Amino acid sequence: PVIPVSLHGTRLVLRDGQRLPRRAPTRAVGGAPITAPAGEGAFAAAVHLRDTARACILGHCGEPDLT
Numbered sequence: 001p002v003i004p005v006s007l008h009g010t011r012l013v014l015r016d017g018q019r020l021p022r023r024a025p026t027r028a029v030g031g032a033p034i035t036a037p038a039g040e041g042a043f044a045a046a047v048h049l050r051d052t053a054r055a056c057i058l059g060h061c062g063e064p065d066l067t
Helices: 042-061
Strands: 005-008 027-030
Touching: 005 042
Parallel strands: none
Antiparallel strands: 005 027
């Protein structure tokens, strides 16, 4: 199983172009374990885990999807 972890507020800690981090409130949110569906090949299972974990992380991190 894969446990997705979302980090919220880290973009404020080290903004683009900064050399030193600054203080800002951050939090980590752990999601529910994700398992690959049974009966799929290894590659399809990895893609499923990646896509499901990404969707969970995007839902909790409070940042836009830049893709």
